[in-house]
């Protein structure tokens with residue numbers, strides 16, 4: 001029952017996201033919610049939110065696109081799937097982080113709110129290569145405020161030192177101030193994630209500019225990762241950025257096929273990568289021993305430098321791909 005209701009809430013969220021995306025993009029694109037795609041007839045305001053099936057234009061009576069329904073269905077599936085992963089499959093439970101409250105009232109709504117914002121950002125990015133500043137600002141502010149207010153929303157604390165752990169005898173070292181000042185820790189944790197996301201994407205943006213000559217990583221991607229970082233903290237943010245090109249290789253051709261566009265912005269890959277990390281955090285952190293890497297400053301710096309080099313090389317590959325005619329790639 002709980003999962004079914006999460007699915008329905010997700011459907012509603014996906015519908016709201018598609019409507020908001022259209023309203024944000026209304027001056028530039030015709031995507032069938034604010035205007036008719038065929039005759040550019042402007043729909044009445046109430047029908048942006050409530051639309052009978054099937055979607056038909058009242059002026060030219062031609063059928064409109066199904067993508068708002070696809071967005072609703074997909075978001076519903078993601079909401080239900082993520083809820084199951086977090087509550088039933090314990091995909092984020094690790095021994096260092098033991099929130100005193102229930103995940104259902106704490107981290108679950110916090111992360112679902114992030115997923116909703118990511119759906120919205122992905123839609124605007126797919127429709128018009130735009131990541132709205134308003135959405136990102138709302139996201140960053142809400143993430144920081146909630147992190148400070150709750151003090152218990154982190155997937156991982158801002159610093160955990162596994163170097164000093166002795167198996168079976170002593171756990172990892174946790175700085176004591178984190179426990180004594182929970183709300184301050186929430187603030188530091190959220191801001192550290194934000195700075196990591198924005199900073200690393202900014203470096204990538206500069207290197208893309210150098211390598212490709214065009215800004216392949218948009219400023220919207222920088223602000224988007226600032227938002228994601230503020231929700232998840234710096235360690236998952238690094239994982240998300242590292243995984244994004246791989247996610248792109250899998251998701252990219254699908255998106256290209258659906259939208260029929262040759263160039264897909266970086267934003268949707270970051271969104272997919274975020275979802276994957278949210279659903280596999282305990283595996284990555286504990287089973288793949290990332291916790292020891294993140295306990296050691298030189299390793300972290302080396303990892304970041306290595307990731308920047310690899311991503312820059314990947315941009316060179318992308319440069320090769322982009323010179324291919326898209327018709328050849330779709331066959």
Ligand SMILES: [Zn+2]
Pocket residue numbers: 036037038039040041057058059060061062
């Ligand atoms: Zn029409």
